[in-house]
Amino acid sequence: MVMEISFSTMFFHDHPLDLIFDAVRISGADTLEFWPETPDWWLSGRSEDHLAQVIRQHPLPAPLSVHAPVLDLNPCSINPDVVRASISWIQFSIKLAESLKAKVCTIHPGRRTSKRPPADLDYWRLDQMLDEIAPYAESSRVSVSIENMEPQVNALLTTPAEISRVLNERDWLSFTLDSCHVASRGEEVLREFLSVAEGRIANVHLSGASGSVMHRPVKGNPWAEKALDILGDGGYDGLITLEINDLSVGDPLTAEEKIRMIADDVRVVRDHLS
Template sequence: MIRPGVSSMFFHEHPIDEIFSSVEEAGLSGIEFWVETPHFWLRGLPLADIDAAVREHPALSPISVHAPVLDLNPCSINPRVAMASVQYAVEAVDLAEAVGAAVLTVHPGRRTARRSPSAYDYERFEGYLSRLGEAAGGKGVRVAIENMEPRVNSLLCSPGAVREVLDEHSWLWFTLDVAHAMNASPQGVIRYIETCGDRCANVHLSAAMDGRMHLPVDGDRRIATIIRSLADAGYDGPLTLEIDDQAFSRPLSLEEKIGILRRQRVFIEDCLR
């Protein structure tokens, strides 16, 4: 059964226990915990805090985890940046396993220059996947790579490119980012579902319009079609709302964020009826 959830980064300024409580109060059944959630990241990654939150909110289990990506690039031309980026992703595999997460989402990286990826960039990318595959071996967490926006220096920004990587790496799964795919065209999302749906382990759900991304989904007919297409394709994993709280005209209170998530949940449930 599809499990509507939300990224912890929607509650960017809140502590871990408050984030989990708010997600449950909104009636959602899952959470994708970003390792870079400030209350966790800036306090030395206290794993016990996530463990406690997971135990106190069993209705949200199994959670998902998003590996660190801010300021990082595993395909960077700078070898130290690339090394640090790969190491953070590898450590996130262990973290996800430790908290009982079902899925860990990772980003593919990008060419540092704003030019089409070169053979050198793909060589770095393959080295990155090799390290991730070694780290994931024997663990219960699914490592899922995310499609990126269709930019000139993106490595994975088309259904065909993602499918090729999935076919080459049988251990690897896929996180479909709807807003990234919609930035090309709404129909592009459907092509991702048709091409890569059999390996989809997570979906980042948000709308994109006029160059703006990670918008709320309620009332969006394009999103309704996508949700129904996922269900028709047999998808039964996390449906992770990835909404940017900075996309609103003013700062939101905690109560307002919970109310927004309730509306998204009702919309998703209506689409699945």
């Protein structure tokens, strides 16, 4: 049985925090994955006091998770200023997650700056980033959790072997499995991710995929429902986060339509894993 079902605040990209937090109760979800880049907070001063007040006013059945900022950032960049900014925001996010009593803080590995396959130097930069945030992670009760990326030409950490390496070298590091990022590689690769990260998965990002369009709703999507079957077969009973892109569904949705969509997906997840 699924312990907790969450959804990304970025699905409600154009809406205020009060509405986003209210959507948890209305949709039947358990909690949220809070992205600091959610515009209502990111562009209005990033007041942690205001965020804490919103949380108090909208009590959640389960702890939040946090997703560190990734837009415009790249901790494996060849530009040292971009690296510094990227690592600083990861460190900020771990501390924010701690202050919000969040359970998980998901981070991205970065990518090679040029559109070329990653080389040894890019993996060295990744290791340097992980080494630099290690003291923050090791002193925090928050699970710092690295995410597998979609298999694009310059992406890092797209295979089970790559995830296995970084986890085996760092006992403080957890894993956020993005099942949609595995869609083009199929069921066996998803099962392999579950196998190599057994006991280390802190969060699963779940969404549908149709051809080249990713992060679609779960309901009625064959890949998302197959991923749920595989998670169930593997005995996964942890956090599942619906990571849906509102631009992947066609015409713009109202807030009410988005909440109904989340509610539908919450029911699908519970039906598959109960």
